[in-house]
Every structure is written in structure tokens, then in C-alpha cells.
Amino acid sequence: SQQGEEDPQALSIQEGENATMNCSYKTSINNLQWYRQNSGRGLVHLILIRSNEREKHSGRLRVTLDTSKKSSSLLITASRAADTASYFCAPNFGNEKLTFGTGTRLTIIP
Amino acid sequence: EAGVAQSPRYKIIEKRQSVAFWCNPISGHATLYWYQQILGQGPKLLIQFQNNGVVDDSQLPKDRFSAERLKGVDSTLKIQPAKLEDSAVYLCASSSPLNTDTQYFGPGTRLTVL
Numbered sequence: 651s652q653q654g655e656e657d658p659q660a661l662s663i664q665e666g667e668n669a670t671m672n673c674s675y676k677t678s679i680n681n682l683q684w685y686r687q688n689s690g691r692g693l694v695h696l697i698l699i700r701s702n703e704r705e706k707h708s709g710r711l712r713v714t715l716d717t718s719k720k721s722s723s724l725l726i727t728a729s730r731a732a733d734t735a736s737y738f739c740a741p742n743f744g745n746e747k748l749t750f751g752t753g754t755r756l757t758i759i760p
Numbered sequence: 761e762a763g764v765a766q767s768p769r770y771k772i773i774e775k776r777q778s779v780a781f782w783c784n785p786i787s788g789h790a791t792l793y794w795y796q797q798i799l800g801q802g803p804k805l806l807i808q809f810q811n812n813g814v815v816d817d818s819q820l821p822k823d824r825f826s827a828e829r830l831k832g833v834d835s836t837l838k839i840q841p842a843k844l845e846d847s848a849v850y851l852c853a854s855s856s857p858l859n860t861d862t863q864y865f866g867p868g869t870r871l872t873v874l
Contacts, residue, residue, distance in 0.1 A: 653802075680861075683861070690870075691867055692764070692851055692853075692865035692866050692868050693853075693863075694865070698861055698862060742861060746791060746808070746815075746855065747805060749805070750803050
């Protein structure tokens with residue numbers, strides 16, 4: 651199916667460390683987006699990277715995209731307790747629809 | 761700018777009962793989406809509206825689910841009758857015609873079917 655698959659499913663790190671999560675997909679994309687979901691809340695858009703971009707930064711977030719490998723990674727630097735959440739990638743295959751995988755559950759240990 | 765509003769935030773019903781969820785998108789957002797998110801999974805698109813027309817309802821279980829957006833603004837999602845497996849969070853999202861790539865999500869309605 652056309653969706654991103656996040657890896658790992660769960661990740662626990664100490665506060666201050668960097669967190670890296672990955673996303674793989676199967677067909678060509680127009681862009682790929684990352685969303686965050688805090689427990690009991692809706693999703694919040696973090697960053698969008700287009701198919702002709704290789705890297706993008708937003709604050710402590712760094713996203714890379716390798717279209718030849720059909721993969722993306724999200725790096726959160728200097729993690730904080732407030733970064734504890736589930737993170738979803740959403741590849742966009744040329745329409746206005748987003749398809750989500752099961753996400754990476756990130757836990758930041760104080 | 762106000763975000764996407766949803767109500768109620770929580771709902772508990774017995775199986776075979778009916779339930780309705782309401783969504784008010786961000787002002788000016790022409791596209792509205794309803795997602796179902798079962799515990800431990802990512803959101804799954806149920807239906808997409810463009811103004812008051814349905815763009816995609818291929819994953820909407822039409823025997824029990826219905827949705828409308830009569831005036832192209834607010835939307836209602838209804839389940840009748842509910843089943844145990846409908847227990848989930850129902851998320852509403854909207855996007856601007858100026859940037860259809862990015863969706864803005866509401867806080868969701870958590871439905872528990874007993």
C-alpha cells in the first residue's frame with residue numbers, strides 16, 4: 651500500500667541526546683512530510699521536504715530525503731522532555747492525501 | 761488564527777447506538793478530511809471533502825458511516841449503528857487552497873464503544 655513505514659517503532663533516549671527515526675516508502679513521491687502527535691492530541695505538521703530536496707532544517711529538526719533509496723530520516727537534536735510523542739512520516743504521491751504508517755513512539759527520559 | 765475545532769472531545773456509547781462528531785475547519789480552508797485512528801496505529805483517511813463535495817470516500821464504511829459538509833464549512837461524521845471495533849480517535853483536518861500539501865489537525869474525538 652502507499653504509505654510510509656517508520657522505524658524504529660519505539661525509541662527511548664536520555665534528555666539532551668539526539669533522536670533519529672527513519673521512514674521508508676515504495677513509490678515515487680512529490681514530497682514527504684513529518685508530523686508529531688502528543689498523547690491525546692491531534693497531529694502537528696513539523697516539516698515538508700520536496701522530492702528535489704535532499705536536506706531541510708527547522709530549529710532542532712533536520713530531515714533528509716534519499717529518493718534513490720526511497721527513504722527519509724528525521725533527526726531531533728538536543729532532545730527535551732517535551733519531544734516525547736509519536737512521530738509519523740507521510741509521503742505525498744501527487745495528490746492531496748496523506749497516508750500514515752504506525753509511527754515511531756519517542757520517549758525522552760529526564 | 762484559530763485551529764481546527766472538534767466536539768465532543770470524548771464520547772462513550774453502547775454498541776448499536778448512534779453517535780455524531782462535529783468539525784469546524786480553519787477559516788478559508790476548502791479541503792476537509794476525516795481520519796480514524798485506532799490505538800497504536802496511524803490515522804486512516806475516511807473521507808475527503810473539497811468545499812461541500814466528496815473527493816474521496818473509498819475507505820468510508822458506508823453501511824454505517826456517513827459524513828456531510830452541507831455549506832462547505834462545518835462537517836459532521838456519523839456512525840449508525842456503532843460496533844465495538846469503531847472505538848478509536850476520530851480526527852478532522854483541513855488544508856488551505858494556497859497550500860494543499862499541509863494539513864492542520866484538530867484535537868480529535870475519542871470514541872469508546874462498549
